[in-house]
Amino acid sequence: MASEEEIPPSQATAQTGDADVEVEAEAGDLTQAYRELAKGEQTAAQMEASLTVLESKLEAMLKALEEGSEKK
Numbered sequence: 001m002a003s004e005e006e007i008p009p010s011q012a013t014a015q016t017g018d019a020d021v022e023v024e025a026e027a028g029d030l031t032q033a034y035r036e037l038a039k040g041e042q043t044a045a046q047m048e049a050s051l052t053v054l055e056s057k058l059e060a061m062l063k064a065l066e067e068g069s070e071k072k
Helices: 009-071
Strands: none
16 A cells, blocks of 8 residues: 555656656856856966067166166
C-alpha cells in the first residue's frame, strides 16, 4: 500500500525534470557570466596596454620639454 506521502511516479518525473531544467539554466548563467568576465579581463588588459603606451608618450614629451627649457 502506498502512503499519502509518496509521490506518484509521474509527478516525481516532472519534479526531476524541473530540477534538471533549473540546473541547466544555472549552468548557462554561469557560462555566460564566465564569458562576460573573460571579456572584461581582456578589455582591461587592452586598456592597460593602451595606458602604458600613453604613459610612455607623455614621459617622452615631458623629457623633451625639460630638455628644451634647460637649453634656454
